[in-house]
Amino acid sequence: MKDVIKEGHPTLRSVAKEVEIPASKEDKETLRKMMEFLHNSQNPETAEKYGLRPGIGLAAPQINVNKRMIAVLVNDENGNLHEYALYNPKIVSHSVELTQLENGEGCLSVDRDVPGLVPRYARITVQATTIDEERISIRLKGLTAIVFQHEIDHLNGIMFYDRIVEHNDPFKKSIPSAFK
Numbered sequence: 600m601k602d603v604i605k606e607g608h609p610t611l612r613s614v615a616k617e618v619e620i621p622a623s624k625e626d627k628e629t630l631r632k633m634m635e636f637l638h639n640s641q642n643p644e645t646a647e648k649y650g651l652r653p654g655i656g657l658a659a660p661q662i663n664v665n666k667r668m669i670a671v672l673v674n675d676e677n678g679n680l681h682e683y684a685l686y687n688p689k690i691v692s693h694s695v696e697l698t699q700l701e702n703g704e705g706c707l708s709v710d711r712d713v714p715g716l717v718p719r720y721a722r723i724t725v726q727a728t729t730i731d732e733e734r735i736s737i738r739l740k741g742l743t744a745i746v747f748q749h750e751i752d753h754l755n756g757i758m759f760y761d762r763i764v765e766h767n768d769p770f771k772k773s774i775p776s777a778f779k
């Protein structure tokens with residue numbers, strides 16, 4: 600089980616590099632292991648056995664691999680399972696409308712509760728290459744869209760708490776859009 604690095608590790612604050620497609624065996628294996636990690640983290644027995652915190656998203660920099668790869672394994676609010684293991688995900692368009700997780704966000708690289716709402720785009724269109732090397736363009740909303748934005752932020756060295764907007768803090772500098 601690859602170890603998740605924790606806040607303070609410089610890799611979490613760097614910009615990850617594009618993955619060359621066709622992907623190397625090593626990159627494919629890393630992405631496969633990231634998805635396996637999420638499955639294990641959500642399975643009570645294996646999570647208990649390996650002492651894993653459950654997660655619904657993981658970005659390669661979190662296991663100290665500075666490459667643009669993410670894994671998402673989420674049962675959305677309608678009970679549909681969304682499983683994505685992607686190279687080079689890119690938000691190519693988004694709604695003006697914002698949303699947030701009402702209980703705030705957690706992160707496998709942050710071993711503390713950080714209260715506060717994290718503004719996210721309500722709907723996004725993501726282009727990426729799948730682990731099977733297909734180019735896809737997917738429109739996302741709800742919890743899945745939020746997880747994708749959280750994980751793509753990791754590829755740009757952004758942590759969820761960078762985006763928490765404290766009230767009465769008009770002087771907090773705005774965070775550059777992840778929409779590059």
Ligand SMILES: CNC(=O)c1cccc(C)c1Nc1nc(N2CCN(c3ccccc3Cl)CC2)nc(N2CSC[C@H]2C(=O)NC)n1
Pocket residue numbers: 640641653654655656700701702703704705706707745746749
């Ligand atoms: C929907 N629950 C809330 O909103 C939420 C609710 C309360 C508090 C906070 C702080 C919340 N926030 C939050 N809760 C999660 N989990 C809820 C529990 N779950 C899980 C737990 C047990 C088994 C299986 C699973 Cl699946 C694992 C995932 N995950 C994220 N994030 C932010 S985006 C990436 C994603 C991530 O994987 N973080 C590690 N935020």
Ligand code: NI
Pocket residue numbers: 705706707708749753
């Ligand atoms: Ni995270």
